[in-house]
Amino acid sequence: MNKDIVRIKDLDYLKNIDLLISLVQKKQDKAPNEVLTTMGTALKDIFYYVNSLQMDRAAYTEAMSQFRSARNDAELRNKNLLIEVENLKQQIEILN
Numbered sequence: 001m002n003k004d005i006v007r008i009k010d011l012d013y014l015k016n017i018d019l020l021i022s023l024v025q026k027k028q029d030k031a032p033n034e035v036l037t038t039m040g041t042a043l044k045d046i047f048y049y050v051n052s053l054q055m056d057r058a059a060y061t062e063a064m065s066q067f068r069s070a071r072n073d074a075e076l077r078n079k080n081l082l083i084e085v086e087n088l089k090q091q092i093e094i095l096n
Helices: 004-028 034-095
Strands: none
Touching: 004 034
């Protein structure tokens, strides 16, 4: 997925979760009750869960990038070695 789209979705999520937490907190400050406390706890748990998913996604993306880079490096080394083998074959032919 496009990095910019992911960032926009992340910002939308953060904006909305912040709004919800702020609204619940304001209501809780005016008139504390068990329902609002439960809602606040649930929102906090949702925030931490989504945050862990975002961190996992970032770690996965970074790992995949490193794997792709390593694969590309290996392919380049392989290509260079094949060229070197062909050059050595030609040199052997010349010497024979």
